[in-house]
Each structure stands twice: as structure tokens, then as C-alpha cells.
């Protein structure tokens with residue numbers, strides 16, 4: 001599954017790029033000026049079109065828009081709805097009278113299909129009416145759907161169903177948890193299953209208990225030798241893996257387990273998906289484990305699957321053998337991976353076409369009592385007025401909605417206190433206290449740039465403790481950082497956070513994973529007083545402050561708001577006006593991918 005030479009030369013677009021392209025002309029320049037096409041979309045489309053000698057501007061535009069769609073998380077583009085979707089956005093920047101007459105040209109689809117973008121041996125687009133898909137995503141989607149479809153109808157690993165029933169009765173005694181018991185049974189009886197549910201609905205509890213039940217089936221191999229169940233627990237980021245490990249250890253303390261089960265559960269570790277698959281120094285997209293060298297576990301459980309990209313999901317399923325149970329756990333209502341593919345939601349939807357769909361949804365929250373849980377339900381249910389009523393509550397400790405005018409007061413409270421605590425802990429060299437302070441609060445923004453993006457707030461808080469903010473000299477004692485790229489060599493992962501301290505005259509980052517790394521060796525980090533909601537996935541904080549932008553933005557969606565508010569373990573402040581909240585609750589993330597359709601078709605659905 002290698003890339004074509006043209007594809008290999010494609011840069012991966014920066015999801016947040018919003019600059020002008022010098023030298024762009026025609027429709028591309030117009031859409032770039034309106035911030036619909038980012039610089040990277042234009043560059044990729046013009047470069048590839050030049051390489052493939054494509055002269056038709058309509059085809060180049062379709063490619064630029066498909067690259068844009070990928071940047072925004074869709075693996076494909078529906079050409080026929082482009083005019084309706086982008087027209088209103090364009091009109092806000094450029095009056096309709098100034099649009100070229102053939103902006104969305106007649107016969108657009110046919111012109112794209114006839115172009116070398118689709119017909120060349122080096123084609124970068126696949127056209128399957130009505131969708132245009134980048135070749136690299138198309139290959140991944142086909143492979144993933146085929147493999148999942150095969151798994152969905154494959155015989156299930158052997159099971160002593162009588163014993164399973166007895167064990168599950170013991171492990172899920174109370175009637176209140178009947179949905180969890182049903183989910184556990186589905187996991188045990190399927191070779192691929194999906195368990196989704198919001199925060200605190202008992203996903204980890206269910207997984208720990210079903211693993212104990214499966215372990216009970218596994219005492220010895222055919223020759224009578226002792227062979228305990230081999231389980232891999234994995235998550236897309238280091239942070240999420242660490243949380244998974246802790247959550248399973250905590251779930252193992254329940255008194256429903258026998259001492260032997262508890263002891264066995266305590267031995268389970270969780271790793272990143274990258275680590276599970278085995279990174280290779282020469283490649284970011286191929287791994288030690290693949291179709292020819294499968295993982296050797298009896299069960300592979302992936303947590304936070306909503307954050308898994310299409311590429312990683314395909315690589316995982318490829319490396320999972322037919323007699324390994326694969327369990328995908330996550331919250332399908334959350335934001336999907338920044339990279340292409342709303343994989344969890346799509347896989348769950350596609351698997352519904354299987355003869356025995358192994359998709360369980362847990363709906364009862366057991367952790368959030370009261371306001372945050374109710375708020376999360378109102379947002380997921382698309383009920384803007386209920387969301388606003390809950391945010392306007394005067395109850396002490398309830399989530400608070402604060403108008404944009406009062407943002408400075410909000411930032412002067414918890415965020416400034418936290419920045420000072422971090423500085424004080426770092427000055428004392430007390431990494432443990434610093435990491436506690438780091439988990440106490442997080443400022444979450446929808447965007448990276450712009451007045452409501454994370455940059456100005458990170459700089460404001462930096463000034464608060466440092467006296468000035470200097471992007472050219474970003475390191476200082478007390479700087480909280482978020483790692484933005486995996487570096488297996490250093491043992492750091494995308495999503496790890498840490499605090500900068502001084503040790504023997506050198507700046508060192510004490511990470512929440514327990515590692516210490518010299519600041520100079522960590523190139524891919526950002527200051528982490530504030531982070532984007534996307535980056536906060538898989539993490540939780542004692543209090544969360546959410547800053548939503550004043551201007552409307554397509555990024556403000558129900559999934560973004562839901563993900564932001566469910567990052568808190570207790571306190572929540574949302575800075576936004578009521579219209580922003582309404583629009584966010586009503587706007588769903590529109591992500592196009594062919595996985596659900598393709599998987600469903602393979603399974604004989606419509």
C-alpha cells in the first residue's frame with residue numbers, strides 16, 4: 001500500500017493554516033482570500049496539477065477543495081453540495097456580484113473525472129459518484145472496510161458460554177448495570193466489537209469485567225500448560241494510554257472480583273497505538289506489526305477510539321489476526337481525530353449492517369451527577385435552550401456562562417492563579433506539585449489563532465509570570481508544555497504535558513508520564529496554559545474554562561462544545577454569548593467518509 005510518487009511529495013496540510021498565497025490567481029485566490037481555502041490547499045492543488053499537467057481550472061479547484069476537506073477531517077468531498085455549503089461563507093467575504101460567472105462550473109464532475117487527476121496512472125483522486133476521495137484515503141478506506149467486514153462475519157473465538165453467563169452474573173450483579181452486562185456479553189461473543197458511551201458511563205468498568213470473564217476461560221493451552229489471556233490495552237495518545245492504565249487499575253479494585261482476577265488485572269499495562277504496532281524509525285505510516293506479522297494477543301482493546309485516525313485504524317485492523325478479539329471503545333459524540341476520518345462513528349454505523357451487530361452504547365452516566373452531566377446530555381441532544389438554562393443556573397458549583405465582556409475577569413481568576421502556582425512549583429523544583437497544578441485547570445479555545453485563539457491567552461499568562469512574552473525565546477522556568485508529536489526515541493508522545501524546571505543549570509521538562517527530558521531536545525511542544533479543544537481530548541481537569549470566539553466559525557460545533565465541557569471533573573466556566581452557544585449546539589460536524597457506506601455495502605446492507 002505504497003504512495004504514488006506524486007502523493008509522496010504532498011505535504012500534509014496544517015489544519016489551522018490561514019495565510020494568503022502569493023501568486024495564486026482566479027478562483028483559488030478568491031477562495032483563499034475568503035479563508036475558505038488555506039494556503040496549503042492551494043499549494044498542494046497547484047503543485048500536483050502542474051506535475052500531472054492538468055490545465056482545467058475546474059479540476060484544480062476540485063482538488064483544492066478535496067484537500068481542504070481532508071484538512072477539516074473528511075476523507076472525501078461531495079462535489080454536488082459544494083456550492084450550497086460554501087456559498088454563504090464566501091458571500092460573507094466577497095459580494096455575490098463579484099463572483100466569476102462560472103465559479104461552480106457546469107459539468108464540473110465530468111470535467112474532474114476526465115482530468116489526469118483521476119485518469120493518470122499517478123492519479124491523486126478517486127471518483128465514485130458523488131464522492132471525490134484522495135487516493136491515499138481511498139486505499140485506506142477500502143482496506144479498512146474489507147477487513148472489518150471479514151471480521152464481522154468471521155467465527156468468534158471459542159467460548160464456554162455457560163461459564164461466561166455465570167461470571168457475568170457475578171460481575172454485573174446489580175440490575176442498574178444491565179446495559180454494561182449486555183455490552184460485556186457482546187464483547188465476549190464477537191471478534192470485533194464497539195463500546196461507546198459518554199464520560200463516566202462505565203466503559204472502563206465494563207472492559208475490566210469482561211476481560212476478567214475472558215481470562216477465566218483461558219487457564220491452560222491444549223497441552224495443558226498454563227497460558228493466561230494475553231491482552232493489549234492501547235490508546236491513541238500517551239496521555240490517553242496513561243489514563244486507561246489508571247482507570248483499569250481503579251476499576252480492578254471493585255469487590256466483585258476474586259483476588260486472582262484483581263491480581264491479574266493489576267498486571268495489565270496500556271500503551272500508545274504506535275507502540276503497540278511497533279514504530280519504525282524510517283516511516284511514520286508503516287509499523288513492525290502488519291498483515292504479514294500480526295499482533296500476538298488474544299484481546300486488543302483500544303480506548304478513546306474517536307481520536308484514532310483513519311491511517312492508524314487501518315494499520316491496527318490490518319495487524320490484528322482473525323482469532324484476536326478487537327474491542328473499540330470510545331465516545332462517538334466527541335470530536336473525531338484531527339486527521340481524516342470520523343472512524344469510530346463510521347465503523348459503529350457500518351457494523352450495524354452485520355448479521356449480529358456488535359455495537360453497544362452505554363447511556364447512563366455514573367460519574368457526573370448533576371449539572372455537568374445534564375449539560376453534556378443537553379448538548380448531545382441538540383437542545384440549545386436546555387443547554388442555556390443549565391449554564392444560567394445560579395447554583396453554587398454549577399457551570400457558569402460568562403459574557404465575552406468579562407473575559408479579562410475570568411482569566412484573572414483561576415488561569416492566573418494556576419500560572420502562578422506552576423511558576424512557584426517550578427521555582428522550588430517541585431515537579432510533583434507542578435503536575436498537580438497542571439491538572440487543576442485548563443483554558444480551552446476553539447482556535448489556535450485569532451483574538452479568541454489560544455496564542456494570545458498563552459502569551460497573556462506568560463507575561464503574567466515572566467513579565468513579558470517572547471515567542472523567539474519560548475523557554476522559561478515554570479512554562480507548562482504540551483507535546484505535539486510522538487518521538488519514540490525520546491519516549492515522549494503527542495498529548496504528554498509537563499512543566500519546565502531547572503536542573504543543574506539546564507531547563508528540563510518534567511512530564512506527566514514520569515519522564516524528564518531536556519527542553520532543548522523537545523522541538524514539537526507548545527505552551528499549555530491554554531490549548532485547543534481538539535488537543536484536550538483524552539484529558540480531564542479539575543476545572544475547565546472554555547473560551548468560545550465572538551465571530552461565528554464553522555469549527556464551533558456540537559461535538560466541540562461537548563468535548564470541551566466533558567473535559568472537566570467538576571468546575572466549568574464557559575465564556576461565550578448566548579447566540580454562540582445556540583449556534584454551536586445546533587451545528588453538527590459534517591464529516592464525509594466512505595467507511596460506513598462501504599462497510600455496510602460489504603456486509604450486505606443498503
Ligand SMILES: Nc1ncnc2c1ncn2[C@@H]1O[C@H](COP(=O)(O)OP(=O)(O)OP(=O)(O)O)[C@@H](O)[C@H]1O
Pocket residue numbers: 172177180197198199200201202203204205206247251366367
Ligand atoms: N457496574 C458498576 N458498578 C459500580 N460502579 C460503577 C459501575 N459502572 C460505573 N461505575 C462507576 O462510575 C464511574 C465511571 O465509570 P468508568 O470509569 O468505567 O466510566 P468510563 O465510561 O470509562 O469513563 P471515561 O470515559 O471518563 O473514562 C466510576 O467511578 C465507576 O466506579
